Amino acid sequence: MMISVRVRAFARYRELFGERFEVTVPAPATVRDVVMAVEESNPRGMGELLDSGGRVKPSVIVLVNRERVTGSHRDDHPVAGGDEVAIYPPVAGG
Amino acid sequence: MVPGMIRITRDDINPGKILEEAEASTIGALVSFLGVVRDDGIERMDLEAYEEVAEEELARIREQAIARFGVSHVDIVHRVGMLSVGDHIVMIVVGASHRKAAFEGCEFIIDQIKESVPIWKKEYTADGSRWVAGEHE
Numbered sequence: 536m537m538i539s540v541r542v543r544a545f546a547r548y549r550e551l552f553g554e555r556f557e558v559t560v561p562a563p564a565t566v567r568d569v570v571m572a573v574e575e576s577n578p579r580g581m582g583e584l585l586d587s588g589g590r591v592k593p594s595v596i597v598l599v600n601r602e603r604v605t606g607s608h609r610d611d612h613p614v615a616g617g618d619e620v621a622i623y624p625p626v627a628g629g
Numbered sequence: 630m631v632p633g634m635i636r637i638t639r640d641d642i643n644p645g646k647i648l649e650e651a652e653a654s655t656i657g658a659l660v661s662f663l664g665v666v667r668d669d670g671i672e673r674m675d676l677e678a679y680e681e682v683a684e685e686e687l688a689r690i691r692e693q694a695i696a697r698f699g700v701s702h703v704d705i706v707h708r709v710g711m712l713s714v715g716d717h718i719v720m721i722v723v724g725a726s727h728r729k730a731a732f733e734g735c736e737f738i739i740d741q742i743k744e745s746v747p748i749w750k751k752e753y754t755a756d757g758s759r760w761v762a763g764e765h766e
Contacts, residue, residue: 545679546749547760596747601682621679625763628678628707628748629664629719629739 538562538616540569545623548595551580560614566597567610569620584622596623631695633703633722635687637680639710642717647704655702655724660731662739664718671752676709676718679747683707690741698734700725705738707748 537559544552558572570591574584584595590610591597597604597612598621604612614620632654644663651659666674691703702724708717721738725731742748743764750761 543679545747546677546751549677598682601685621682623679623747624749624760625765626743626745626747627750627761627763628676628683628746629742 536562538564540564540614540616541619542569542573543619543621544573545621547624548583548622551577551583562616564614565610566599566604566612566614566620567591569614570595570597570622573622594625596625597621631701631703633691635684635691636706637678637683637709638706639708642706642708642720644717644720647706647720647722651702651704651722651724657724657726658728658731659722659724660728660735662721662735666712666714666716666718668714669752671714671754673753674712675751675753676712677749677751678707678709680709683746683748686746687742690738690746693741694723694734694738697737698725698730700730700734703734703738707742709748
């Protein structure tokens with residue numbers, strides 16, 4: 536079964552992948568599946584979100600339903616159909 | 630409840646007005662921080678925020694400052710949108726009974742903003758544009 540996930544991207548990632556869009560991934564899906572689908576949506580974005588081993592880069596901040604996902608298992612964090620996944624680079628406000 | 634406000638706005642910040650309103654609820658000390666666009670050879674700066682999350686994060690930082698330093702008033706106002714050199718970026722006002730708590734609370738808040746609030750700056754120069762790198766890469 537395929538599920539649709541809402542994605543929001545900010546700053547440099549917004550420029551590369553779009554501001555708000557949806558990606559379709561096979562269920563059960565993880566943060567890594569969603570981030571990979573985002574990266575593959577633009578050839579110019581290759582290497583921006585995933586490292587050479589296919590892991591989400593530590594500098595990519597990921598939120599699922601507005602809650603930040605951290606820790607060593609964040610790639611495996613589950614994502615369900617209809618969830619909102621946000622990705623952004625390190626912040627620079629203030 | 631500790632008085633004060635949190636705001637992410639496209640409108641200019643009026644420091645005098647914010648200070649005046651903070652004064653009404655503060656006895657002792659009032660410390661303010663005003664961030665201003667620096668002349669780094671840029672023509673303008675575009676500020677972008679994940680507004681829903683930025684507001685939640687600012688509220689969390691505000692509560693932390695209150696709990697940690699016992700301050701009695703906190704305002705945090707952050708601009709988004711296109712700014713020019715000399716424009717206000719952020720204003721923080723912290724009131725407390727004594728100066729030490731007000732200074733420490735204010736510094737804590739700006740440090741936390743730079744670390745965790747989803748806001749980004751894109752600078753435009755005569756040669757093009759660039760995203761400002763975060764201090765916590």
